[in-house]
Amino acid sequence: MRLVLETDRTVKGGLPETAPGGAWMLSGPEEPAAEPTPPPANPETPPPVAGHKVGPIVPIRSSPREESFELRLPPGSSAKATIERLAPDRLAIRLPAAQWVPPEAALPAIRSVETENDGTALRIALNLERPMGVRSVVEGGVLRFTLVRPEVGDGKLAGKVVVVDAGHGGQDSGAKAPGGGVLEKDLNLAMALEIAEQLTRQGADVILTRASDVFLPLRERSEIANRANASFFISVHVNSNRVANSRSGTTVFHHKDDPIGQLLADCIQREIGATSGLPNLGTWSDGKIYASGFAVLRYAKMPAVLLELGFINHATDLRRIRTDDFRKRVASAVVEGLKVFLGDGQNQAR
Ligand SMILES: [Zn+2]
Known part of the structure; x- marks a missing residue:
């Protein structure tokens, strides 16, 4: 096999070649395919719309392997929403700036939520209870994401x-x-x-x-x-x-x-x-x-x-x-x- 690592930037949902750690764009049936754009938000990000609120994150489904959540996005921000991994047990949702409404109760699989609002972008960092996979989609102005627990047996490398x-x-x-x-x-x-x-x-x-x-x-x-x-x-x-x-x-x-x-x-x-x-x-x-x-x-x-x-x-x-x-x-x-x-x-x- 001969692998050629030239990024094709026309690929739908393409991974930015310069983004270590696996950032990816969210796109759904109702959203236009987004060109890969490495976060964080650049100066072209529209200014915050006064009064827009985002949150809380709402748990919608729970199973031993998966936890699913919804986050309603402010109008016009769906195409700009990204989710990326900051660390194996830490994810970040990035949106155009908005006022964050924290969750009312503890969220399953999420240890804590931290936000950072720099005036143009809101970063919502999710600290997970352990390293987990993530699937996500934006549909009808709602970000739906699912955290997936790996099967790890006794959690030890020895014996695997x-x-x-x-x-x-x-x-x-x-x-x-x-x-x-x-x-x-x-x-x-x-x-x-x-x-x-x-x-x-x-x-x-x-x-x-x-x-x-x-x-x-x-x-x-x-x-x-x-x-x-x-x-x-x-x-x-x-x-x-x-x-x-x-x-x-x-x-x-x-x-x-x-x-x-x-x-x-x-x-x-x-x-x-x-x-x-x-x-x-x-x-x-x-x-x-x-x-x-x-x-x-x-x-x-x-x-x-x-x-x-x-x-x-x-x-x-x-x-x-x-x-x-x-x-x-x-x-x-x-x-x-x-x-x-x-x-x-x-x-x-x-
Ligand atoms: Zn090879």
């Missing part, structure tokens, strides 16, 4: 089955560095082995889809995880694009329309971005690359992510990717990201 998938292999070299001397399949395997070693040290039960230079069909990679009833599927790749030395950095992909996959991607990329030494290009939906997403993420039945760890055709990235230090830091970031997702330890409280 984790499938680590070194991308490509055998006759499929993956991307090649300029000159052809370095092959993506070899970089992927070295990284996958380091991730496996560090996960094993944490007590996880690691399955490698390949531990040597062999070819595996895409579907078989996910089926290995499905047959093992794995808790996580992590596919390891190195990126490439058309123009050498034009892009640099790391990205974590999740399957489209999968709030739990997106949460896992956010947890892991947050750690990789903080430690890898390469630019943080954020998390991306695989639907931005292919309409049906990536096969390995589509077939995997558990939370699944695909790591793109630097660009093989960027000289700085390639030097960094080939170091032990990079492999150790990325592997340790994967461990930490999984722990944050699981609520294993105090990591999510940072």
